[in-house]
Amino acid sequence: MIRVRDLEFQYDKSDFRLRVANLQIADRERVAIVGPSGSGKTTLLNLFAGIATPHRGSVETAGQDVSSMSDRARRQFRVRHVGLVFQEFELLEYLTVLDNVLLPYFLTPALKLDDDVRARAVRLAEGVEIDDKLGRNVARLSQGERQRVALCRALLTDPSVILADEPTGNLDPSSKMRVVDLLLERAQEANATLVAVTHDHEVAERFDRVLDMGTLQ
Amino acid sequence: MPGSLYLAWRYVAHHWIKTTILTASITLIVFLPLGVRVLIQQSAEHLTARAEATPLLVGAPGSPLELVLNSLYFGTEMPDPLSYADVDSLDAGGLAQPIPLYTRFRAQSHPIVGTSLDYFAFRNLSVADGGLFTLLGECVIGVRVAEALGVGPGDAIVSSPESVFDLAGVYPLKMRVAGVLEFSDSPDDDAIFTDLKTTWVIAGIGHGHQDLTDASAAAGVLRRDSMTITANAAVVQYNEITEANIASFHFHGDLGSYPVTAIIAVPPDQRSATILRGRFEEGDLGAQIVVPSDVMDELLRTVLTVQTFVLAAVVVIGMGTLATAGLVFGLSIRARQREFTTMVKIGASPASVRWLVASEMAVVLSAAMLGATLLTFVTAAYGPPLIRALLL
Numbered sequence: 001m002i003r004v005r006d007l008e009f010q011y012d013k014s015d016f017r018l019r020v021a022n023l024q025i026a027d028r029e030r031v032a033i034v035g036p037s038g039s040g041k042t043t044l045l046n047l048f049a050g051i052a053t054p055h056r057g058s059v060e061t062a063g064q065d066v067s068s069m070s071d072r073a074r075r076q077f078r079v080r081h082v083g084l085v086f087q088e089f090e091l092l093e094y095l096t097v098l099d100n101v102l103l104p105y106f107l108t109p110a111l112k113l114d115d116d117v118r119a120r121a122v123r124l125a126e127g128v129e130i131d132d133k134l135g136r137n138v139a140r141l142s143q144g145e146r147q148r149v150a151l152c153r154a155l156l157t158d159p160s161v162i163l164a165d166e167p168t169g170n171l172d173p174s175s176k177m178r179v180v181d182l183l184l185e186r187a188q189e190a191n192a193t194l195v196a197v198t199h200d201h202e203v204a205e206r207f208d209r210v211l212d213m214g215t216l217q
Numbered sequence: 218m219p220g221s222l223y224l225a226w227r228y229v230a231h232h233w234i235k236t237t238i239l240t241a242s243i244t245l246i247v248f249l250p251l252g253v254r255v256l257i258q259q260s261a262e263h264l265t266a267r268a269e270a271t272p273l274l275v276g277a278p279g280s281p282l283e284l285v286l287n288s289l290y291f292g293t294e295m296p297d298p299l300s301y302a303d304v305d306s307l308d309a310g311g312l313a314q315p316i317p318l319y320t321r322f323r324a325q326s327h328p329i330v331g332t333s334l335d336y337f338a339f340r341n342l343s344v345a346d347g348g349l350f351t352l353l354g355e356c357v358i359g360v361r362v363a364e365a366l367g368v369g370p371g372d373a374i375v376s377s378p379e380s381v382f383d384l385a386g387v388y389p390l391k392m393r394v395a396g397v398l399e400f401s402d403s404p405d406d407d408a409i410f411t412d413l414k415t416t417w418v419i420a421g422i423g424h425g426h427q428d429l430t431d432a433s434a435a436a437g438v439l440r441r442d443s444m445t446i447t448a449n450a451a452v453v454q455y456n457e458i459t460e461a462n463i464a465s466f467h468f469h470g471d472l473g474s475y476p477v478t479a480i481i482a483v484p485p486d487q488r489s490a491t492i493l494r495g496r497f498e499e500g501d502l503g504a505q506i507v508v509p510s511d512v513m514d515e516l517l518r519t520v521l522t523v524q525t526f527v528l529a530a531v532v533v534i535g536m537g538t539l540a541t542a543g544l545v546f547g548l549s550i551r552a553r554q555r556e557f558t559t560m561v562k563i564g565a566s567p568a569s570v571r572w573l574v575a576s577e578m579a580v581v582l583s584a585a586m587l588g589a590t591l592l593t594f595v596t597a598a599y600g601p602p603l604i605r606a607l608l609l
Contacts, residue, residue: 049562051562072566075561075565076564078562078564084562084563086559090555090556090559092556093231094227094228094230094232095224095227099227104563106220106221107220107221107224107560107563107564107565107569108220108564108565109220109569113220
């Protein structure tokens, strides 16, 4: 579950101010957040993930108040509970598909990379139909394939919350709906709460609920 | 932290051109001062060790350095010759044992050194295979000559003509290899040693030909009287000394006028050495006497002065290269800020990211250090012979 109460956030040296009085997203719910550019959609996702902290109010994600945690605790929280998918995939060009999926394990001493984890990475790749490209460098993949790699990376630690920031923003129409369907299916299979920011109403309609930033503030 | 090391390795391997250029640059700036020092130090040790083992050297007036380089290291620049009478004179003086050297000729690139058997005892050279030369036309070769030419005892080596276009010049002589010397890690390993008389045969001062009193040489005889037989060029001259023709070899003129390029003088004690040097320096003997270690020290002082300037230049270039390498690293890190931000978002600590960057630098620096160390070892192993070859 994600719960926000009396949240207020402002970037340094910026007039933009995000206010959310009350918001609740149930466990395993699949929610799309829509709204115009600059309305704070990505900021809200960052607050859910503990990447940013509010100036006032609280953010509770997966049953833990991330707004009151230390930096270190928030990082560890993200590793254990949150899977992130980005608009521009944010894959490392110098790694293979498999190494990109395993990236959290290379970066985080708390996560132990073993054969079970590798087997899980392969299964996830099979689920999104990129298992035949595991040894290939990601620079040689199409945009749709790259986003599927990013999805596998987000799911590898078995997170209870998946946060996707414009996951289809860089995809062509044919890849777009395929990636959305995969995102929804995998989230359901993993019993994870899914929150996706999107500009695309066609994409948003696929989700259980659509939240408009205009109605939140 | 193996994960960071793995990522660092993947990064530098993926950007292999940038990595190779950086590694090569750092390798060079580390290696150059080290290599120059090692090269000069080892070459100096090799050169001075041989010079210090040679107490005095007598030669014709001229460049002492040329005399030492030719007589000790068998360099190609030949000093003016002395006459064999100088050897006899030195011997008669009783102040030093003379060991004559005649280094005018070569067989391919290897120097032919005409000397006496005393040379081998003086240089502590022992024979590994076969024996020392005992007959005219025999030679003893250094181990590197044996390897390079693929010859051993019983085989033959032919001296090289000085000029193939000079019909009146020196003709090649086929010499029989009597033995191969033990490895001595000195210029002796690259030399062919033979008796002085054999080198005089190569020089054409001594020669062997058909017996003119024999009926088979009648076609070559121009005139015959009670004292003299005059022959033309049709008489067969021998270019190999064998058991069958050795008796026909003879020398014309006064032996004392025959050439030597230098004389190693081995005084029995310091007093004799001092008196001998005094005689040469004060008297008008038409020759010079030099202390080889003094001559080499003079040369090395010049080399060390040059080394100081070279090292100073290398340090300046090195600092510039290091600054450039630092700039490349800095710009690369700045260009990857987004990548590092993503890493932190998915759970990496800022310390892990710093560790990753440090690992990448460590991979490059380790490769550079390894490269510099290898190059230094290669320089230490192969540099001194190369320097000797360049100097001589």
